[in-house]
Amino acid sequence: GAGVSQSPSNKVTEKGKDVELRCDPISGHTALYWYRQSLGQGLEFLIYFQGNSAPDKSGLPSDRFSAERTGGSVSTLTIQRTQQEDSAVYLCASSLANYNEQFFGPGTRLTVL
């Protein structure tokens, strides 16, 4: 079946603009994770959804970051007033439940000029 998909694959934006990143998890996967991979920080966890709810948002880097998930499926990660340090690859992963193997999407490469 289809894997995790993310869109767009690449996004170039100007500093101060808002961006929205989308993740389509594997059908039936209730757990969804957002991660960020940047040159300076490596891979870091941002937020986790079980169904539509995110129990802990403390992993988000700042209050400019927000995420939601609707219908237990698609998730969007929104970054407001982007800064150059937001440039990174944003990865989404999903799993059947929160203890199961995670399957990663191809990522969205965000460049903030």
Place this chain on the structure above:
Amino acid sequence: KNEVEQSPQNLTAQEGEFITINCSYSVGISALHWLQQHPGGGIVSLFMLSSGKKKHGRLIATINIQEKHSSLHITASHPRDSAVYICAVLSGGGADGLTFGKGTHLIIQP
């Protein structure tokens, strides 16, 4: 917060060699993942394990929960195994997501 350490950071070997990559972590976990990332490519999950040993083709992963240590072995290595191998741990109930090591950059020369 769990600290995940991998070694070596870089490894260059000849085709056919037996490869070992090590991972240690500081706090008890519910599961450990070994991930593979090719240059410019996405992340692929190789193994998820919480005890013992798993084998898939030429890849073997082991974990020692008491010692908080895991190893990834590649037998009969091949140039197509060249990639970054990342150890990641899942703590507690999974709500914190994975905590990642910095990765091991493996190059297999023909």
